Amino acid sequence: MNLPVIIKFVIDLLAVLLLALGIKGLSKVKSARDANRLAAFAMSLSVVGLLSYYLGTSGIAIQSWIWIIIGSITGSLFGAILAKKVPMTSMPETVALFNGCGGMSSLLVALGVAIFPISSGQENFDFFKSLINEVSISVSIFVGAITFTGSIVAMAKLQGWLSTPGWTQSKVRHFVNIVFAVASLIAFFDLINGNTSSIWLLVIVSSLLGIGVTLPIGGADMPVVISLLNSYSGIAAAAAGFVVDSQLLIVAGAMVGAAGLILTQVMCKGMNRSLVSVLFGGSLSAQSTASSGSGEYTNITSCSVEECALTLEAANKVIIVPGYGLAVAQAQHTLREVTKKLEQNGIDVVYAIHPVAGRMPGHMNVLLAEADVPYEQLKEMDVVNPDFPATDVVLVLGANDVVNPQAKNDSSSPLYGMPVLDVQEARTVFVIKRGMSAGYSGIKNDLFDLPNTSMVFGDAKKVLNDLIGELKDLGVGEK
Amino acid sequence: MSFISLLWVLLLGSLLGLELIGKVPPTLHTPLMSGANAISGITMLAALTLIVKAEGNVPLLIIGSVSLGFALFNVVGGFFVTDRMLAMFSRKPSNKK
Numbered sequence: 001m002n003l004p005v006i007i008k009f010v011i012d013l014l015a016v017l018l019l020a021l022g023i024k025g026l027s028k029v030k031s032a033r034d035a036n037r038l039a040a041f042a043m044s045l046s047v048v049g050l051l052s053y054y055l056g057t058s059g060i061a062i063q064s065w066i067w068i069i070i071g072s073i074t075g076s077l078f079g080a081i082l083a084k085k086v087p088m089t090s091m092p093e094t095v096a097l098f099n100g101c102g103g104m105s106s107l108l109v110a111l112g113v114a115i116f117p118i119s120s121g122q123e124n125f126d127f128f129k130s131l132i133n134e135v136s137i138s139v140s141i142f143v144g145a146i147t148f149t150g151s152i153v154a155m156a157k158l159q160g161w162l163s164t165p166g167w168t169q170s171k172v173r174h175f176v177n178i179v180f181a182v183a184s185l186i187a188f189f190d191l192i193n194g195n196t197s198s199i200w201l202l203v204i205v206s207s208l209l210g211i212g213v214t215l216p217i218g219g220a221d222m223p224v225v226i227s228l229l230n231s232y233s234g235i236a237a238a239a240a241g242f243v244v245d246s247q248l249l250i251v252a253g254a255m256v257g258a259a260g261l262i263l264t265q266v267m268c269k270g271m272n273r274s275l276v277s278v279l280f281g282g283s284l285s286a287q288s289t290a291s292s293g294s295g296e297y298t299n300i301t302s303c304s305v306e307e308c309a310l311t312l313e314a315a316n317k318v319i320i321v322p323g324y325g326l327a328v329a330q331a332q333h334t335l336r337e338v339t340k341k342l343e344q345n346g347i348d349v350v351y352a353i354h355p356v357a358g359r360m361p362g363h364m365n366v367l368l369a370e371a372d373v374p375y376e377q378l379k380e381m382d383v384v385n386p387d388f389p390a391t392d393v394v395l396v397l398g399a400n401d402v403v404n405p406q407a408k409n410d411s412s413s414p415l416y417g418m419p420v421l422d423v424q425e426a427r428t429v430f431v432i433k434r435g436m437s438a439g440y441s442g443i444k445n446d447l448f449d450l451p452n453t454s455m456v457f458g459d460a461k462k463v464l465n466d467l468i469g470e471l472k473d474l475g476v477g478e479k
Numbered sequence: 480m481s482f483i484s485l486l487w488v489l490l491l492g493s494l495l496g497l498e499l500i501g502k503v504p505p506t507l508h509t510p511l512m513s514g515a516n517a518i519s520g521i522t523m524l525a526a527l528t529l530i531v532k533a534e535g536n537v538p539l540l541i542i543g544s545v546s547l548g549f550a551l552f553n554v555v556g557g558f559f560v561t562d563r564m565l566a567m568f569s570r571k572p573s574n575k576k
Contacts, residue, residue, distance in 0.1 A: 019518060020495055026511045026561075027503040033565040036514050040558040043521065050524050054531045064530050067540045071526070071547030078548075079556030083563065094560060095513045102519045102553035108546035109525040116539045132482050227512050233519040233553075234496075238489060240525040250485060251492035252521040258496025259515050266503060355505040362509040369567035380505065 004056030011049030012248045018042035019252055023259055046248055088370050089327045091363060096155040096226045099233050103147025106236035107203070110140035113243050114199050131192065136242035138188045141199065142206045143236040149210030150229050154222055157214075164216065173216050174280070180209040213279070221278045223356070224267050228275075231260025267356075297436060297444070303454040305463060308430050309470035315392035317348045319384065321421055322364055323357055325398020325433070329460035332371035335397065338467055339373075345476045350377050352384040352421050354402035381421055388425035396423060396431040396447075398460050404445045415443055429453040432463050510564045517557025523550035 019042045025035025054060050060068075079098070086094045114137045156162040183205040190198035217225050234256030241249025268275050312318065320339065326332060339349045351373065357364035365378055379387075388394070396403055399421075406413040407420040423429050429452055436448075436455075447453055456463055503511055530543035 020499060023496070023499045023511075023515060023518070026514045027500055027507060029504065029506060029568060032507060032510060032568065033562065036510070036558060036561045036565055039514060039518055040554075043518065043523075043554055043558075046521070046524060047527065050527055058531070060531050061535065063535060063540065064533065067530050067533075067544040068527065068547065071530070071544035072523075072551050075548035075551030076555040079552040079554070080559055082552075083556040083559035086560065088564070091509060091513070091560070091564070094556075095509075095516055098513075098553045098557045098560070099516045099519070101549040102516065102522060105520065105522040105526060105546045105550035105553065108542055108549065109522060109529055112529050112539050112542040112546065115542075116533075116536055129482070227508075230512055230516045230519065233516065237519050237522045237525075238492070240522045242485060244525045244528045245485075246524055246528065247485065247488050249521055249524055250488045251495075252518055254489050254492030255496035255499070256515050256519040256521075258493040259500045260496075260512070260519075262497060262500045263503065263508065263512060263515070266500075267508060353505075362504075362506045365506040366509060366564045366567055375568065378506075 002056075004053050007056070008049050008053035011045060011052075015042045015046040015049065015248060016251050018045070020255065023255065049248075088367055089330070090159070091366065092223060092226060093155040093158040096151045096158065096229070099226065099230050100148045100151030100155070102233040103144045103151065103229075103236050105144075106140050106233070106240040107144030107148060109240045110137045110144065110243050111199070111203070113137060114141075114196065132242070134192050136239050137199075138191055138202060140236055140239035140243055141202055142184060142188070143232050143239060145203055145206035146210035146213070147229050147232045147236055149207045150214040150232075151226070153211050153214040154217075154226055154229065157217075158222055162215075164218065173212065177209060177212045180205050180212055184209060217278065221273065224264055224273065224275070224278050227260060227264040227267055228279075231257050231264060234258075234260055297449055299449045299451070300436070301451070301454045302457060303430075305456060305458075305466040306470050307454070308456055309467055309474060309476075311428055311430070312342060312347075312393055312395075312467075313345070313471065313474050313476050315342075315347055317387075317391045318342060318350075318393045318395065319387065319391050319423075319426065320349065320351045321394060321396045321399050321403055321423060322351060322353070322368065323397060323399025323402065324363075325400075326460050327364070327367050327398070329398065331397070331461035331464050332367050332373075334461050334464040334468070336371045336373055338464055338471070341468065341471050341476050350379050350384065350387075352381065352423075353378050354381050354399070354421055355419070357399060357402060381419060385422050388422045391426040392428065394423045394426040394429045396429060396433075397464075398432070400433075400445055401443065403447055404443065405450075406443065406446050409446070413443065423447065424450055424452070427452065430456055432456045432458065432460055434459060506568070510561050513557055513564065514561040517554050517561060520550045520553035520557060523547055523554060526550050 018038055022035045022039030022042060025031040025038065153162065184202060187198045187202035187205060191202060214225060234253045238250045238253030238257060241253055264275065326335065342349050351368060353364050368378060401415060403421050403423045404415055405424050407415040407418040410416060424447055431448060431453060433455060448455060526543050526547035530540055533539040533543060
């Protein structure tokens with residue numbers, strides 16, 4: 001073993017260790033930020049290790065440097081700009097986009113190696129080795145392509161650029177996807193048989209498979225899908241590691257793949273969905289229109305902002321239930337103003353955060369943190385649920401399915417069994433909502449019909465602004 | 480590296496990944512996903528290898544460079560965006576009246 005090999009070995013080992021510590025640290029609130037930086041450092045370390053290894057052995061041609069610089073500058077620049085500019089509300093689709101590009105990168109590497117085999121020094125043909133090579137290239141292309149197109153579709157759906165086409169909710173989609181899957185398998189075996197041109201078939205059908213699998217999935221399940229695709233991109237990286245013979249790639253890819261799988265499982269649990277039903281069940285709203293969710297609202301009480309303000313003023317304990325609608329209206333800062341006023345009047349205010357509030361688990365915490373809501377006021381569902389009976393006023397802002405009592409009472413409901421916030425236990429519930437439209441699942445919300453629920457119709461931001469005015473008139477928050 | 484030892488690496492790496500994430504508070508799901516996602520951009524190393532070993536083959540250089548760009552887009556963007564999210568948590572409430 002010569003020096004460059006030893007140096008690279010040590011650096012790789014260190015990088016793996018730091019990456020593992022990074023992932024570990026990311027799962028705790030206190031250490032998360034440092035852990036993220038640690039992981040970023042480990043990644044740059046691994047690049048230094050690889051480059052120094054090639055500099056010490058074969059050397060790096062000027063031409064290679066040029067292309068390295070072009071690629072890395074454009075990629076980093078666009079990544080950094082997007083990361084700085086993107087609003088916090090569209091975090092899920094941003095993660096999806098980044099993830100898709102990671103998959104694309106693995107795909108391109110495998111494609112490059114497949115079209116122009118790199119000279120590995122040993123020219124003697126080894127059947128076993130070439131078989132492994134072809135298998136890893138195929139896996140890398142297959143998983144990379146699915147990750148890419150799947151992530152792009154997920155992003156487009158979250159952005160609202162793509163809706164769910166009707167045919168994807170029928171049984172046809174299973175047939176179509178099976179055709180794509182079988183075609184990928186055929187291309188795969190053809191490739192191993194030495195027919196290199198079938199690599200293009202593999203690229204095309206696996207891309208189509210990624211689209212076909214993601215397109216039928218409803219928006220509410222999208223976070224789970226993104227998490228799963230994230231796991232895939234790890235697998236694609238590991239496969240690329242086999243292609244270029246890099247242990248570091250294999251370890252890191254496998255780590256991300258496995259961790260992503262666990263995270264997906266955790267998310268599924270939070271939403272009371274099984275992975276199988278997310279992937280093959282189609283969109284939740286499509287099922288619900290057939291089964292339950294029928295029935296009109298019969299007992300809607302609507303009230304004015306003024307009434308709402310009067311009730312709030314008299315309250316001792318208020319719980320806020322924020323949902324994605326709040327984020328869409330960009331009203332988290334206005335909400336903070338309202339709660340500040342209430343707090344100044346000695347009213348106890350907490351925020352009840354459902355595990356899947358927002359579009360992604362943890363999304364709502366990020367949004368509220370952005371609006372300077374103290375971390376201690378954010379209560380998780382299990383902690384806050386026993387508090388509702390002792391609560392005077394609950395303010396539901398842009399949340400819907402997560403406060404639907406159907407999930408507890410109606411066993412025929414598609415939501416049945418999903419953990420929900422028991423807001424109906426509170427003395428008064430105000431639901432601030434734009435109209436009577438259904439939530440993300442497309443299911444009727446029984447909460448709205450309850451006698452202690454009043455609807456305040458309007459855009460969340462406008463209603464909250466009016467509320468601030470009303471509270472001011474009542475002298476709330478001005479000592 | 481022999482294929483068998485690479486398989487061992489794969490196996491142990493997967494087990495490590497399964498072990499690492501035991502209990503994650505829901506608060507951290509999004510940042511964790513985004514951070515892990517940035518790490519999956521490690522394919523940038525494969526892209527680098529491709530460019531270094533291209534030996535003047537221009538199409539291969541271009542493929543490698545584009546691949547590197549995609550990977551770094553993922554890595555740089557991923558870490559930055561994760562940091563942005565986490566920065567909001569660490570901003571401790573100092574004005575507790």
